[in-house]
Amino acid sequence: MADRITPRKEDYSQWYLDVIREAELAENSPVRGSMVIRPYGYELWEGVRNGLDRRFKATGHRNAYFPLFIPMRFLEREADHVEGFAPELAVVTIGGGKELEEPLAVRPTSETIIGHMYSRWIQSYRDLPLLINQWANVVRWEMRTRPFLRTMEFLWQEGHTAHATAEEAIEETLRMLDVYADFAINDAAIPVIKGRKSDREKFAGAVDSYTIEAMMGNGWALQAGTSHYLGTNFARAFDITYLDEDNELQYCHTTSWGVSTRMIGAIIMAHGDDQGLRLPPQLAPIQVVIVPIWRDAEEKAEVFPMVERVRTALEGAEIRVHVDDREDQTPGYKFNDWEMRGVPVRVEIGPRDVEKDAVVCARRDKPGREGKEFGVPVANVAEHVGDLLQQVQDGLLHQAEAFRKENTRHVTDYETFKEVLEEEGGFLRVHWAGDEEDEDRVQDETKATLRCILLDPPEDEGRCFLTGKRTEQVAIFARAY
RNA sequence: CGGGGUGUGGCGCAGACGGGAAGCGCGCGGCGUUUGGGACGCCGAGGUCGAAGGUUCAAAUCCUUUCACCCCGACCA
Numbered sequence: 001m002a003d004r005i006t007p008r009k010e011d012y013s014q015w016y017l018d019v020i021r022e023a024e025l026a027e028n029s030p031v032r033g034s035m036v037i038r039p040y041g042y043e044l045w046e047g048v049r050n051g052l053d054r055r056f057k058a059t060g061h062r063n064a065y066f067p068l069f070i071p072m073r074f075l076e077r078e079a080d081h082v083e084g085f086a087p088e089l090a091v092v093t094i095g096g097g098k099e100l101e102e103p104l105a106v107r108p109t110s111e112t113i114i115g116h117m118y119s120r121w122i123q124s125y126r127d128l129p130l131l132i133n134q135w136a137n138v139v140r141w142e143m144r145t146r147p148f149l150r151t152m153e154f155l156w157q158e159g160h161t162a163h164a165t166a167e168e169a170i171e172e173t174l175r176m177l178d179v180y181a182d183f184a185i186n187d188a189a190i191p192v193i194k195g196r197k198s199d200r201e202k203f204a205g206a207v208d209s210y211t212i213e214a215m216m217g218n219g220w221a222l223q224a225g226t227s228h229y230l231g232t233n234f235a236r237a238f239d240i241t242y243l244d245e246d247n248e249l250q251y252c253h254t255t256s257w258g259v260s261t262r263m264i265g266a267i268i269m270a271h272g273d274d275q276g277l278r279l280p281p282q283l284a285p286i287q288v289v290i291v292p293i294w295r296d297a298e299e300k301a302e303v304f305p306m307v308e309r310v311r312t313a314l315e316g317a318e319i320r321v322h323v324d325d326r327e328d329q330t331p332g333y334k335f336n337d338w339e340m341r342g343v344p345v346r347v348e349i350g351p352r353d354v355e356k357d358a359v360v361c362a363r364r365d366k367p368g369r370e371g372k373e374f375g376v377p378v379a380n381v382a383e384h385v386g387d388l389l390q391q392v393q394d395g396l397l398h399q400a401e402a403f404r405k406e407n408t409r410h411v412t413d414y415e416t417f418k419e420v421l422e423e424e425g426g427f428l429r430v431h432w433a434g435d436e437e438d439e440d441r442v443q444d445e446t447k448a449t450l451r452c453i454l455l456d457p458p459e460d461e462g463r464c465f466l467t468g469k470r471t472e473q474v475a476i477f478a479r480a481y
Numbered sequence: 482c483g484g485g486g487u488g489u490g491g492c493g494c495a496g497a498c499g500g501g502a503a504g505c506g507c508g509c510g511g512c513g514u515u516u517g518g519g520a521c522g523c524c525g526a527g528g529u530c531g532a533a534g535g536u537u538c539a540a541a542u543c544c545u546u547u548c549a550c551c552c553c554g555a556c557c558a
Contacts, residue, residue: 261558
Protein backbone atom coordinates (compact mmCIF):
# COMPACT_ATOMS: atom_id res chain seq x y z
CA MET A 1 0.00 0.00 0.00
CA ALA A 2 1.32 3.40 -0.93
CA ASP A 3 1.88 6.07 1.66
CA ARG A 4 -1.31 7.90 2.48
CA ILE A 5 -1.64 11.61 2.14
CA THR A 6 -0.98 13.28 5.46
CA PRO A 7 -4.03 14.97 6.96
CA ARG A 8 -3.52 18.55 6.01
CA LYS A 9 -4.80 20.34 9.08
CA GLU A 10 -1.95 18.92 11.09
CA ASP A 11 0.84 19.85 8.77
CA TYR A 12 -0.12 21.72 5.67
CA SER A 13 3.40 21.90 4.40
CA GLN A 14 3.85 18.16 4.60
CA TRP A 15 0.48 17.61 3.02
CA TYR A 16 1.52 19.77 0.09
CA LEU A 17 4.75 17.86 -0.45
CA ASP A 18 2.95 14.54 -0.16
CA VAL A 19 0.36 15.51 -2.74
CA ILE A 20 3.01 16.57 -5.18
CA ARG A 21 4.92 13.36 -4.74
CA GLU A 22 1.98 11.00 -4.68
CA ALA A 23 0.29 12.68 -7.62
CA GLU A 24 3.50 12.37 -9.63
CA LEU A 25 3.71 16.04 -10.41
CA ALA A 26 7.31 16.73 -9.54
CA GLU A 27 10.38 15.49 -7.81
CA ASN A 28 13.58 16.96 -6.56
CA SER A 29 16.28 17.44 -9.14
CA PRO A 30 19.97 16.89 -8.50
CA VAL A 31 20.29 20.68 -8.44
CA ARG A 32 19.35 22.28 -5.16
CA GLY A 33 16.09 24.17 -5.23
CA SER A 34 15.28 23.14 -8.78
CA MET A 35 12.62 20.65 -9.65
CA VAL A 36 11.95 18.00 -12.20
CA ILE A 37 8.40 18.15 -13.47
CA ARG A 38 6.98 14.74 -14.29
CA PRO A 39 4.84 14.22 -17.39
CA TYR A 40 1.55 14.52 -15.51
CA GLY A 41 2.59 17.76 -13.87
CA TYR A 42 3.93 19.07 -17.13
CA GLU A 43 0.69 18.26 -18.92
CA LEU A 44 -1.10 20.29 -16.27
CA TRP A 45 1.27 23.17 -17.02
CA GLU A 46 0.48 22.75 -20.73
CA GLY A 47 -3.17 23.22 -19.84
CA VAL A 48 -2.32 26.46 -18.06
CA ARG A 49 -0.22 27.53 -21.03
CA ASN A 50 -2.97 26.87 -23.53
CA GLY A 51 -5.54 28.72 -21.46
CA LEU A 52 -3.33 31.78 -21.17
CA ASP A 53 -2.04 31.68 -24.74
CA ARG A 54 -5.56 31.61 -26.12
CA ARG A 55 -6.33 34.76 -24.20
CA PHE A 56 -3.09 36.48 -25.19
CA LYS A 57 -3.82 35.88 -28.87
CA ALA A 58 -7.34 37.17 -28.42
CA THR A 59 -5.94 40.42 -27.03
CA GLY A 60 -3.59 40.89 -29.96
CA HIS A 61 -0.33 39.53 -28.54
CA ARG A 62 2.24 37.45 -30.38
CA ASN A 63 4.84 35.07 -29.03
CA ALA A 64 8.57 35.57 -29.52
CA TYR A 65 11.79 34.46 -27.89
CA PHE A 66 14.76 36.30 -26.40
CA PRO A 67 18.16 35.13 -25.12
CA LEU A 68 18.72 33.26 -21.88
CA PHE A 69 21.92 35.20 -21.12
CA ILE A 70 21.86 38.89 -20.38
CA PRO A 71 24.99 41.06 -20.36
CA MET A 72 25.46 42.45 -16.85
CA ARG A 73 25.59 46.02 -18.11
CA PHE A 74 21.99 45.68 -19.35
CA LEU A 75 20.77 44.84 -15.88
CA GLU A 76 22.73 47.70 -14.40
CA ARG A 77 21.02 50.30 -16.52
CA GLU A 78 17.87 50.56 -14.45
CA ALA A 79 18.87 51.37 -10.88
CA ASP A 80 15.90 49.91 -8.98
CA HIS A 81 15.85 46.86 -11.21
CA VAL A 82 19.46 45.84 -10.61
CA GLU A 83 19.16 46.59 -6.93
CA GLY A 84 16.09 44.38 -6.69
CA PHE A 85 17.52 41.45 -8.63
CA ALA A 86 21.24 41.55 -7.82
CA PRO A 87 20.97 39.33 -4.74
CA GLU A 88 19.32 36.53 -6.68
CA LEU A 89 21.31 36.51 -9.90
CA ALA A 90 23.11 33.50 -11.30
CA VAL A 91 26.06 34.77 -13.33
CA VAL A 92 28.18 33.04 -15.96
CA THR A 93 31.81 34.17 -15.85
CA ILE A 94 33.50 31.47 -17.91
CA GLY A 95 32.68 30.47 -21.46
CA GLY A 96 34.53 27.98 -23.63
CA GLY A 97 37.10 27.58 -20.88
CA LYS A 98 38.01 31.25 -20.85
CA GLU A 99 37.16 34.03 -18.45
CA LEU A 100 34.53 36.22 -20.11
CA GLU A 101 35.22 39.90 -20.84
CA GLU A 102 31.81 40.66 -19.43
CA PRO A 103 29.84 38.37 -17.12
CA LEU A 104 26.47 37.15 -18.36
CA ALA A 105 23.53 36.92 -16.04
CA VAL A 106 21.09 34.05 -16.50
CA ARG A 107 17.84 35.96 -16.96
CA PRO A 108 15.84 36.45 -13.78
CA THR A 109 13.29 38.27 -16.01
CA SER A 110 13.71 39.81 -19.44
CA GLU A 111 12.77 43.50 -19.26
CA THR A 112 16.34 44.56 -19.96
CA ILE A 113 17.23 42.42 -22.93
CA ILE A 114 13.81 42.92 -24.44
CA GLY A 115 14.11 46.64 -23.77
CA HIS A 116 17.40 46.59 -25.65
CA MET A 117 15.74 44.95 -28.66
CA TYR A 118 12.70 47.19 -28.51
CA SER A 119 14.89 50.27 -28.76
CA ARG A 120 15.95 48.99 -32.18
CA TRP A 121 12.57 47.77 -33.31
CA ILE A 122 10.64 50.89 -32.44
CA GLN A 123 11.17 54.03 -34.51
CA SER A 124 7.79 55.54 -35.10
CA TYR A 125 4.38 55.79 -33.50
CA ARG A 126 3.35 53.48 -36.34
CA ASP A 127 5.36 50.70 -34.65
CA LEU A 128 3.21 50.99 -31.55
CA PRO A 129 1.80 49.37 -29.63
CA LEU A 130 4.26 46.48 -29.66
CA LEU A 131 2.60 43.51 -27.95
CA ILE A 132 4.84 40.51 -27.36
CA ASN A 133 4.88 37.55 -25.02
CA GLN A 134 7.62 35.06 -24.30
CA TRP A 135 7.36 31.55 -22.86
CA ALA A 136 10.61 30.82 -21.12
CA ASN A 137 12.48 29.63 -18.10
CA VAL A 138 14.10 32.06 -15.68
CA VAL A 139 16.49 31.64 -12.78
CA ARG A 140 16.44 33.34 -9.40
CA TRP A 141 18.89 32.24 -6.75
CA GLU A 142 16.39 32.00 -3.92
CA MET A 143 17.51 31.31 -0.39
CA ARG A 144 14.57 29.09 0.39
CA THR A 145 12.72 27.05 -2.16
CA ARG A 146 9.56 25.01 -2.34
CA PRO A 147 8.27 22.92 -5.27
CA PHE A 148 6.17 24.96 -7.72
CA LEU A 149 5.88 27.92 -5.33
CA ARG A 150 9.46 29.08 -5.29
CA THR A 151 12.10 27.23 -7.28
CA MET A 152 15.48 28.44 -8.46
CA GLU A 153 14.51 27.79 -12.03
CA PHE A 154 10.94 28.16 -13.12
CA LEU A 155 8.82 28.21 -16.25
CA TRP A 156 6.64 31.19 -17.00
CA GLN A 157 5.36 33.55 -19.59
CA GLU A 158 6.40 37.16 -19.56
CA GLY A 159 4.55 39.70 -21.65
CA HIS A 160 6.38 42.87 -22.64
CA THR A 161 4.58 45.69 -24.36
CA ALA A 162 5.45 49.20 -25.47
CA HIS A 163 2.95 52.01 -25.96
CA ALA A 164 2.84 55.61 -27.05
CA THR A 165 1.13 56.95 -23.97
CA ALA A 166 0.86 56.31 -20.27
CA GLU A 167 -2.90 55.90 -20.63
CA GLU A 168 -2.52 53.12 -23.19
CA ALA A 169 0.14 51.36 -21.16
CA ILE A 170 -1.88 51.52 -17.97
CA GLU A 171 -4.89 50.26 -19.86
CA GLU A 172 -2.78 47.33 -21.12
CA THR A 173 -1.49 46.62 -17.61
CA LEU A 174 -5.01 46.38 -16.28
CA ARG A 175 -6.27 44.48 -19.32
CA MET A 176 -3.70 41.75 -18.70
CA LEU A 177 -4.55 41.71 -15.01
CA ASP A 178 -8.13 41.04 -16.12
CA VAL A 179 -6.93 38.27 -18.44
CA TYR A 180 -5.16 36.64 -15.51
CA ALA A 181 -8.18 36.96 -13.26
CA ASP A 182 -10.40 35.54 -16.00
CA PHE A 183 -8.06 32.59 -16.44
CA ALA A 184 -7.77 31.96 -12.70
CA ILE A 185 -11.51 32.06 -12.14
CA ASN A 186 -12.81 30.35 -15.27
CA ASP A 187 -10.06 27.86 -16.05
CA ALA A 188 -8.32 27.22 -12.73
CA ALA A 189 -11.52 27.68 -10.70
CA ILE A 190 -9.58 29.82 -8.25
CA PRO A 191 -11.29 33.00 -7.10
CA VAL A 192 -8.78 35.84 -7.00
CA ILE A 193 -8.66 39.36 -5.71
CA LYS A 194 -7.35 42.00 -8.07
CA GLY A 195 -5.35 44.72 -6.48
CA ARG A 196 -2.39 47.05 -6.55
CA LYS A 197 0.84 46.30 -4.74
CA SER A 198 2.15 48.76 -2.18
CA ASP A 199 5.41 50.52 -3.01
CA ARG A 200 7.17 48.16 -0.67
CA GLU A 201 5.95 45.09 -2.52
CA LYS A 202 6.04 46.28 -6.10
CA PHE A 203 8.29 44.99 -8.90
CA ALA A 204 11.83 46.35 -9.05
CA GLY A 205 11.68 49.11 -11.63
CA ALA A 206 7.90 49.44 -11.89
CA VAL A 207 5.80 52.52 -11.37
CA ASP A 208 2.87 50.37 -10.30
CA SER A 209 2.44 46.64 -9.83
CA TYR A 210 -0.88 44.86 -9.90
CA THR A 211 -1.59 41.38 -8.65
CA ILE A 212 -4.13 38.63 -8.41
CA GLU A 213 -4.13 37.15 -4.93
CA ALA A 214 -5.58 33.73 -4.18
CA MET A 215 -6.35 32.03 -0.88
CA MET A 216 -4.82 28.62 -0.26
CA GLY A 217 -6.36 25.80 1.77
CA ASN A 218 -4.63 26.90 4.97
CA GLY A 219 -5.81 30.49 4.65
CA TRP A 220 -2.52 31.87 3.40
CA ALA A 221 -2.30 34.14 0.38
CA LEU A 222 -0.51 33.36 -2.86
CA GLN A 223 0.34 35.89 -5.52
CA ALA A 224 -0.77 34.02 -8.62
CA GLY A 225 0.05 36.59 -11.29
CA THR A 226 1.39 40.10 -11.67
CA SER A 227 1.09 42.91 -14.17
CA HIS A 228 3.37 45.94 -14.05
CA TYR A 229 3.14 49.43 -15.44
CA LEU A 230 6.78 50.39 -15.94
CA GLY A 231 6.19 54.01 -16.98
CA THR A 232 9.18 55.28 -18.92
CA ASN A 233 11.70 53.79 -16.50
CA PHE A 234 12.92 51.09 -18.84
CA ALA A 235 12.36 53.22 -21.93
CA ARG A 236 14.77 55.81 -20.51
CA ALA A 237 17.28 53.16 -19.49
CA PHE A 238 17.23 51.51 -22.93
CA ASP A 239 16.35 54.41 -25.21
CA ILE A 240 13.05 53.01 -26.32
CA THR A 241 11.87 56.07 -28.21
CA TYR A 242 9.57 56.87 -31.13
CA LEU A 243 8.75 59.81 -33.32
CA ASP A 244 5.17 60.94 -32.84
CA GLU A 245 2.82 62.47 -35.41
CA ASP A 246 4.41 65.87 -34.80
CA ASN A 247 7.88 64.47 -35.50
CA GLU A 248 8.88 64.79 -31.86
CA LEU A 249 10.94 62.17 -30.08
CA GLN A 250 9.05 60.53 -27.20
CA TYR A 251 9.77 57.82 -24.69
CA CYS A 252 7.61 54.71 -24.83
CA HIS A 253 5.57 53.59 -21.88
CA THR A 254 6.11 49.91 -21.24
CA THR A 255 4.44 47.10 -19.34
CA SER A 256 5.34 43.61 -18.30
CA TRP A 257 3.24 40.82 -16.85
CA GLY A 258 3.83 37.22 -15.88
CA VAL A 259 2.38 33.96 -14.65
CA SER A 260 4.62 31.08 -13.66
CA THR A 261 4.56 27.40 -12.73
CA ARG A 262 3.59 28.75 -9.34
CA MET A 263 0.06 28.60 -10.77
CA ILE A 264 0.35 24.82 -10.46
CA GLY A 265 1.10 25.27 -6.77
CA ALA A 266 -1.96 27.50 -6.50
CA ILE A 267 -4.18 24.84 -8.07
CA ILE A 268 -2.84 22.19 -5.72
CA MET A 269 -3.29 24.28 -2.61
CA ALA A 270 -6.57 25.94 -3.49
CA HIS A 271 -8.43 22.75 -4.40
CA GLY A 272 -6.56 19.80 -2.93
CA ASP A 273 -8.14 17.77 -0.15
CA ASP A 274 -6.96 14.93 2.04
CA GLN A 275 -7.35 12.43 -0.82
CA GLY A 276 -4.94 14.46 -2.92
CA LEU A 277 -5.35 16.73 -5.91
CA ARG A 278 -8.61 18.01 -7.28
CA LEU A 279 -8.11 19.40 -10.76
CA PRO A 280 -10.45 21.76 -12.56
CA PRO A 281 -11.73 19.96 -15.69
CA GLN A 282 -10.64 22.87 -17.91
CA LEU A 283 -7.01 22.17 -17.11
CA ALA A 284 -6.96 18.50 -16.12
CA PRO A 285 -4.66 16.44 -18.35
CA ILE A 286 -7.11 13.58 -17.94
CA GLN A 287 -10.72 14.68 -17.55
CA VAL A 288 -12.27 11.25 -17.28
CA VAL A 289 -10.70 7.99 -16.24
CA ILE A 290 -12.50 4.77 -17.07
CA VAL A 291 -11.88 1.94 -14.61
CA PRO A 292 -12.96 -1.41 -16.03
CA ILE A 293 -13.83 -4.07 -13.47
CA TRP A 294 -13.56 -7.79 -14.10
CA ARG A 295 -12.70 -11.00 -12.32
CA ASP A 296 -11.75 -13.40 -15.07
CA ALA A 297 -11.17 -13.59 -18.79
CA GLU A 298 -14.84 -14.15 -19.43
CA GLU A 299 -15.94 -11.03 -17.59
CA LYS A 300 -13.15 -9.07 -19.16
CA ALA A 301 -14.42 -10.04 -22.58
CA GLU A 302 -17.86 -8.78 -21.62
CA VAL A 303 -16.68 -5.53 -20.08
CA PHE A 304 -14.17 -4.27 -22.62
CA PRO A 305 -16.47 -3.80 -25.61
CA MET A 306 -18.52 -1.46 -23.45
CA VAL A 307 -15.41 0.30 -22.22
CA GLU A 308 -14.51 0.96 -25.84
CA ARG A 309 -18.02 2.21 -26.63
CA VAL A 310 -17.86 4.65 -23.77
CA ARG A 311 -14.34 5.75 -24.62
CA THR A 312 -15.31 6.41 -28.22
CA ALA A 313 -18.41 8.32 -27.20
CA LEU A 314 -16.45 10.54 -24.79
CA GLU A 315 -13.61 11.16 -27.21
CA GLY A 316 -16.20 12.06 -29.82
CA ALA A 317 -17.31 14.81 -27.45
CA GLU A 318 -13.71 16.10 -27.20
CA ILE A 319 -13.30 14.82 -23.68
CA ARG A 320 -9.79 13.78 -22.57
CA VAL A 321 -10.21 10.14 -21.54
CA HIS A 322 -7.90 7.53 -20.10
CA VAL A 323 -8.73 3.85 -19.71
CA ASP A 324 -6.96 2.27 -16.76
CA ASP A 325 -6.61 -1.29 -17.95
CA ARG A 326 -3.75 -2.24 -15.66
CA GLU A 327 -3.97 -5.93 -14.88
CA ASP A 328 -1.93 -5.82 -11.73
CA GLN A 329 -4.01 -3.42 -9.63
CA THR A 330 -7.38 -3.84 -8.00
CA PRO A 331 -10.24 -1.45 -8.79
CA GLY A 332 -10.04 -0.06 -5.26
CA TYR A 333 -6.42 0.82 -5.73
CA LYS A 334 -7.18 2.52 -9.04
CA PHE A 335 -9.99 4.60 -7.53
CA ASN A 336 -7.64 5.98 -4.92
CA ASP A 337 -4.81 6.38 -7.37
CA TRP A 338 -6.81 8.58 -9.73
CA GLU A 339 -8.39 10.52 -6.92
CA MET A 340 -4.89 11.37 -5.75
CA ARG A 341 -4.10 12.66 -9.24
CA GLY A 342 -7.24 14.79 -9.16
CA VAL A 343 -9.03 13.41 -12.21
CA PRO A 344 -12.40 15.22 -12.17
CA VAL A 345 -14.66 12.35 -13.23
CA ARG A 346 -14.31 8.58 -12.95
CA VAL A 347 -16.41 6.10 -14.88
CA GLU A 348 -16.64 2.55 -13.51
CA ILE A 349 -17.66 -0.26 -15.82
CA GLY A 350 -18.12 -3.82 -14.55
CA PRO A 351 -20.29 -6.86 -15.25
CA ARG A 352 -23.23 -5.39 -13.34
CA ASP A 353 -23.11 -2.30 -15.55
CA VAL A 354 -22.87 -4.32 -18.73
CA GLU A 355 -26.05 -6.07 -17.72
CA LYS A 356 -27.89 -2.76 -17.36
CA ASP A 357 -26.13 -1.08 -20.28
CA ALA A 358 -25.30 1.69 -17.86
CA VAL A 359 -22.21 2.97 -16.00
CA VAL A 360 -21.25 4.36 -12.61
CA CYS A 361 -19.91 7.94 -12.50
CA ALA A 362 -18.04 9.57 -9.64
CA ARG A 363 -17.20 13.26 -9.38
CA ARG A 364 -14.03 14.36 -7.62
CA ASP A 365 -15.36 17.63 -6.19
CA LYS A 366 -17.59 15.73 -3.75
CA PRO A 367 -16.13 13.47 -1.10
CA GLY A 368 -16.20 9.68 -1.41
CA ARG A 369 -19.51 8.03 -2.17
CA GLU A 370 -21.37 11.32 -2.10
CA GLY A 371 -20.15 12.00 -5.61
CA LYS A 372 -21.24 8.65 -7.03
CA GLU A 373 -24.04 8.17 -9.53
CA PHE A 374 -25.31 4.74 -10.49
CA GLY A 375 -27.03 3.60 -13.64
CA VAL A 376 -26.01 6.31 -16.08
CA PRO A 377 -27.21 4.95 -19.47
CA VAL A 378 -24.48 4.37 -22.00
CA ALA A 379 -26.71 5.85 -24.67
CA ASN A 380 -26.19 9.38 -23.39
CA VAL A 381 -22.96 8.94 -21.46
CA ALA A 382 -21.07 11.65 -23.40
CA GLU A 383 -23.69 14.24 -22.72
CA HIS A 384 -24.00 13.25 -19.10
CA VAL A 385 -20.27 13.26 -18.45
CA GLY A 386 -19.93 16.56 -20.29
CA ASP A 387 -22.45 18.07 -17.89
CA LEU A 388 -20.71 16.46 -14.98
CA LEU A 389 -17.38 18.03 -15.95
CA GLN A 390 -19.02 21.44 -16.05
CA GLN A 391 -20.54 20.78 -12.64
CA VAL A 392 -17.18 19.82 -11.20
CA GLN A 393 -15.63 22.96 -12.69
CA ASP A 394 -18.35 25.08 -11.08
CA GLY A 395 -18.28 23.06 -7.88
CA LEU A 396 -14.60 23.66 -7.32
CA LEU A 397 -14.95 27.38 -7.91
CA HIS A 398 -17.92 27.67 -5.58
CA GLN A 399 -16.18 25.70 -2.85
CA ALA A 400 -13.10 27.88 -3.12
CA GLU A 401 -15.27 31.01 -3.05
CA ALA A 402 -17.14 29.82 -0.01
CA PHE A 403 -13.91 28.95 1.74
CA ARG A 404 -12.43 32.35 1.02
CA LYS A 405 -15.57 34.10 2.20
CA GLU A 406 -15.53 32.11 5.42
CA ASN A 407 -11.92 33.06 6.02
CA THR A 408 -12.03 36.73 5.16
CA ARG A 409 -12.77 39.16 7.93
CA HIS A 410 -13.13 42.91 8.00
CA VAL A 411 -11.38 44.39 11.00
CA THR A 412 -11.13 47.97 12.15
CA ASP A 413 -8.48 47.97 14.85
CA TYR A 414 -5.02 46.50 15.31
CA GLU A 415 -5.86 44.51 18.44
CA THR A 416 -8.63 42.60 16.68
CA PHE A 417 -6.35 42.26 13.67
CA LYS A 418 -3.71 40.47 15.72
CA GLU A 419 -6.26 38.36 17.52
CA VAL A 420 -8.04 37.20 14.38
CA LEU A 421 -4.76 36.48 12.63
CA GLU A 422 -3.53 34.46 15.57
CA GLU A 423 -6.71 32.47 16.10
CA GLU A 424 -8.27 32.11 12.69
CA GLY A 425 -5.82 33.28 10.03
CA GLY A 426 -7.18 33.94 6.56
CA PHE A 427 -7.54 37.29 4.80
CA LEU A 428 -7.94 40.48 6.77
CA ARG A 429 -9.74 43.24 4.99
CA VAL A 430 -8.96 46.66 6.36
CA HIS A 431 -8.99 50.35 5.64
CA TRP A 432 -5.39 51.28 5.13
CA ALA A 433 -3.51 54.57 5.15
CA GLY A 434 -0.12 53.45 6.41
CA ASP A 435 3.32 53.88 4.88
CA GLU A 436 6.20 51.48 4.31
CA GLU A 437 7.31 51.63 7.91
CA ASP A 438 3.85 50.74 9.08
CA GLU A 439 3.92 47.75 6.76
CA ASP A 440 7.25 46.66 8.20
CA ARG A 441 5.84 46.93 11.66
CA VAL A 442 2.78 44.82 10.87
CA GLN A 443 4.97 42.18 9.27
CA ASP A 444 7.40 42.13 12.19
CA GLU A 445 4.67 41.83 14.74
CA THR A 446 2.24 39.51 12.97
CA LYS A 447 4.04 37.92 9.97
CA ALA A 448 1.17 39.17 7.80
CA THR A 449 1.97 41.27 4.75
CA LEU A 450 -0.02 43.72 2.71
CA ARG A 451 -1.13 41.55 -0.19
CA CYS A 452 -2.82 44.26 -2.20
CA ILE A 453 -4.88 47.40 -2.20
CA LEU A 454 -8.28 46.74 -3.75
CA LEU A 455 -8.66 48.22 -7.19
CA ASP A 456 -12.10 49.70 -6.93
CA PRO A 457 -12.58 50.80 -3.35
CA PRO A 458 -15.97 49.23 -2.98
CA GLU A 459 -17.37 51.48 -0.33
CA ASP A 460 -17.16 54.55 1.77
CA GLU A 461 -14.17 55.76 3.62
CA GLY A 462 -13.21 54.52 7.03
CA ARG A 463 -10.40 54.79 9.53
CA CYS A 464 -7.12 53.03 8.92
CA PHE A 465 -6.98 50.11 11.35
CA LEU A 466 -3.40 50.97 12.26
CA THR A 467 -2.93 54.73 11.97
CA GLY A 468 -6.51 55.82 12.47
CA LYS A 469 -6.33 58.14 9.49
CA ARG A 470 -9.42 58.47 7.35
CA THR A 471 -9.09 56.79 3.96
CA GLU A 472 -11.02 55.22 1.10
CA GLN A 473 -8.28 52.72 0.50
CA VAL A 474 -9.16 49.11 1.34
CA ALA A 475 -6.39 46.54 1.63
CA ILE A 476 -5.97 42.81 2.17
CA PHE A 477 -3.43 41.57 4.70
CA ALA A 478 -2.53 37.91 5.12
CA ARG A 479 0.24 35.46 5.74
CA ALA A 480 1.67 34.67 2.35
CA TYR A 481 3.81 32.15 0.53
C1' C B 482 24.02 34.42 6.67
C1' G B 483 21.88 32.97 11.95
C1' G B 484 19.37 28.72 14.75
C1' G B 485 18.14 23.44 14.64
C1' G B 486 18.48 18.60 12.26
C1' U B 487 19.57 14.49 8.83
C1' G B 488 22.82 11.47 5.55
C1' U B 489 22.06 3.37 5.94
C1' G B 490 18.97 -0.85 -1.16
C1' G B 491 14.35 3.03 -5.65
C1' C B 492 11.27 5.54 -1.33
C1' G B 493 10.40 5.91 4.16
C1' C B 494 13.10 4.47 8.38
C1' A B 495 15.50 1.26 12.67
C1' G B 496 20.39 -0.02 14.25
C1' A B 497 24.78 4.35 16.95
C1' C B 498 24.47 6.03 23.74
C1' G B 499 27.21 0.64 25.40
C1' G B 500 32.04 -1.43 18.62
C1' G B 501 31.25 -8.01 17.37
C1' A B 502 27.49 -11.52 10.60
C1' A B 503 23.51 -4.75 7.65
C1' G B 504 17.76 -5.03 9.25
C1' C B 505 12.27 -3.50 8.76
C1' G B 506 8.01 -1.42 5.89
C1' C B 507 6.70 0.15 1.01
C1' G B 508 8.14 -0.46 -3.91
C1' C B 509 10.56 -3.96 -7.63
C1' G B 510 10.93 -9.43 -10.27
C1' G B 511 8.69 -14.66 -10.42
C1' C B 512 4.64 -18.16 -9.27
C1' G B 513 -0.22 -18.98 -7.34
C1' U B 514 -4.80 -17.33 -5.25
C1' U B 515 -7.48 -12.60 -5.64
C1' U B 516 -10.14 -8.17 -8.06
C1' G B 517 -17.27 -3.16 -7.34
C1' G B 518 -12.95 1.52 -2.27
C1' G B 519 -5.69 1.24 -1.33
C1' A B 520 -5.63 -7.78 -1.79
C1' C B 521 -2.77 -12.06 0.13
C1' G B 522 0.85 -16.19 0.38
C1' C B 523 5.51 -18.19 -0.98
C1' C B 524 10.22 -17.41 -3.43
C1' G B 525 13.71 -13.70 -5.07
C1' A B 526 16.82 -9.32 -6.71
C1' G B 527 18.87 -5.00 -4.74
C1' G B 528 23.21 -1.52 0.10
C1' U B 529 31.70 -0.22 -0.58
C1' C B 530 26.02 2.58 5.80
C1' G B 531 27.52 10.74 2.25
C1' A B 532 33.23 11.23 1.64
C1' A B 533 38.33 11.17 3.57
C1' G B 534 41.53 10.12 7.49
C1' G B 535 42.32 8.04 12.46
C1' U B 536 41.66 4.60 17.02
C1' U B 537 40.89 -0.87 17.41
C1' C B 538 41.90 -7.84 16.69
C1' A B 539 37.23 -5.79 14.80
C1' A B 540 33.83 0.56 12.96
C1' A B 541 27.20 2.10 10.17
C1' U B 542 28.46 2.63 15.55
C1' C B 543 34.09 5.98 18.77
C1' C B 544 37.51 10.47 17.23
C1' U B 545 39.01 14.33 13.46
C1' U B 546 38.11 16.72 8.98
C1' U B 547 34.93 17.55 5.03
C1' C B 548 30.72 17.49 1.66
C1' A B 549 25.62 17.39 0.78
C1' C B 550 20.70 17.92 1.91
C1' C B 551 16.31 19.21 4.99
C1' C B 552 13.55 22.35 8.52
C1' C B 553 12.84 27.42 11.01
C1' G B 554 14.00 32.95 10.04
C1' A B 555 15.45 37.42 6.65
C1' C B 556 14.53 37.69 0.42
C1' C B 557 11.08 36.40 -3.47
C1' A B 558 6.62 34.78 -9.31
